[in-house]
Amino acid sequence: MPKRVERPFAGLVALPNFPVTLLTCAENVMTAVSFHYYSTRPACLQIGVRKDNWTHQLILEHKEFGINLPTADMMDKVKYIGEVSGRVEDKWAATGLTKQRATQIKSVLVAECPVNLECKVVHQVAYEGSHTWFIGRIHAAHVDTSYDKANALLFWMQEFRAMGDVLLKY
Amino acid sequence: MPKRVERPFAGLVALPNFPVTLLTCAENVMTAVSFHYYSTRPACLQIGVRKDNWTHQLILEHKEFGINLPTADMMDKVKYIGEVSGRVEDKWAATGLTKQRATQIKSVLVAECPVNLECKVVHQVAYEGSHTWFIGRIHAAHVDTSYDKANALLFWMQEFRAMGDVLLKY
Numbered sequence: 001m002p003k004r005v006e007r008p009f010a011g012l013v014a015l016p017n018f019p020v021t022l023l024t025c026a027e028n029v030m031t032a033v034s035f036h037y038y039s040t041r042p043a044c045l046q047i048g049v050r051k052d053n054w055t056h057q058l059i060l061e062h063k064e065f066g067i068n069l070p071t072a073d074m075m076d077k078v079k080y081i082g083e084v085s086g087r088v089e090d091k092w093a094a095t096g097l098t099k100q101r102a103t104q105i106k107s108v109l110v111a112e113c114p115v116n117l118e119c120k121v122v123h124q125v126a127y128e129g130s131h132t133w134f135i136g137r138i139h140a141a142h143v144d145t146s147y148d149k150a151n152a153l154l155f156w157m158q159e160f161r162a163m164g165d166v167l168l169k170y
Numbered sequence: 171m172p173k174r175v176e177r178p179f180a181g182l183v184a185l186p187n188f189p190v191t192l193l194t195c196a197e198n199v200m201t202a203v204s205f206h207y208y209s210t211r212p213a214c215l216q217i218g219v220r221k222d223n224w225t226h227q228l229i230l231e232h233k234e235f236g237i238n239l240p241t242a243d244m245m246d247k248v249k250y251i252g253e254v255s256g257r258v259e260d261k262w263a264a265t266g267l268t269k270q271r272a273t274q275i276k277s278v279l280v281a282e283c284p285v286n287l288e289c290k291v292v293h294q295v296a297y298e299g300s301h302t303w304f305i306g307r308i309h310a311a312h313v314d315t316s317y318d319k320a321n322a323l324l325f326w327m328q329e330f331r332a333m334g335d336v337l338l339k340y
Contacts, residue, residue: 003286003312005273008213011287011311015207016239016322016333019186036206037185038218039299043178046303048208069186075337103175116173117181127293127305129209133216135297141181142173149326152186156319159339163186163324164332167245 017154017161020078023047024066025058025107027099029091031082033155034131035067043138045119048131054087059134063121064105067136068113071151072162078153079160104139114144114151187324187331190248193217194236195228195277197269199261201252203325204301205237213308215289218301224257229304233291234275237306238283241321242332248323249330274309284314284321 023032034048049056077095100111109116119136154161193202204218247265270281279286289306324331
């Protein structure tokens with residue numbers, strides 16, 4: 001297995017595709033692949049946002065966010081939402097997606113997403129980089145009764161992928 | 171789309187499968203799904219490790235780690251490495267995986283993985299949870315010349331999955 005020695009950034013390019021989320025804060029929605037869990041107890045998520053995104057300013061102000069998991073058949077909307085800024089375009093009108101009221105936060109959720117998680121920011125990671133990572137504690141979860149993870153949407157470096165087959169479950 | 175209102179932990183259970191990595195530190199290797207990028211400039215990764223894992227102690231001591239991306243055909247080894255502790259078992263001997271010397275860190279890498287990233291810890295996230303998240307700056311990347319992301323391995327909550335088809339590339 002011959003291996004090339006690459007520069008550090010090429011190491012990022014080589015990463016596999018990660019699940020993508022529609023991140024909501026206040027009335028805005030953006031696409032984010034910089035998303036993972038943070039802790040199981042307490043149940044916390046983390047989300048990374050570039051400092052020049054409008055959502056960055058909104059999360060600093062409102063200290064909360066919604067995580068909305070799109071399905072693969074929403075790919076075109078997810079792509080559009082990731083390409084334009086809510087500062088200048090009404091992404092809801094353009095995509096036809098529907099605002100869903102949350103129960104524990106004031107920010108809206110995306111009704112068409114089968115999973116919506118309401119989070120309040122508990123920490124902002126101090127290390128400086130291209131993104132600010134916010135850690136949010138989950139205060140409420142809404143899960144479509146027919147939700148199937150097989151329909152999740154993955155993204156990395158200009159490539160959308162579907163989830164693959166289950167190889168092992170235990 | 172009827173939705174159940176769930177407790178916070180159920181929100182974590184509902185997350186899709188994430189790429190899995192073999193995390194190396196010193197001579198040890200463990201399986202971790204708590205892995206993502208952190209920043210593009212500088213090129214940094216982040217890794218979450220439970221406080222009772224041996225690797226947690228090793229990273230605190232050595233302040234570096236290796237990220238090794240396994241392929242789907244390594245699933246059985248990845249599962250085994252995730253189930254036993256390097257404190258008590260020789261995971262290298264049991265799996266037949268090979269230690270590869272790194273160039274910028276002293277920790278070993280996994281030769282059979284098509285991508286190996288050498289990272290030095292630059293920050294430890296301060297918010298307390300079940301995991302400690304370490305941010306590592308990438309100092310070197312080794313990428314198999316025939317590497318294909320289609321062969322990456324995903325995991326979440328007792329379920330391994332393959333990567334799915336490319337839906338859109340631009």
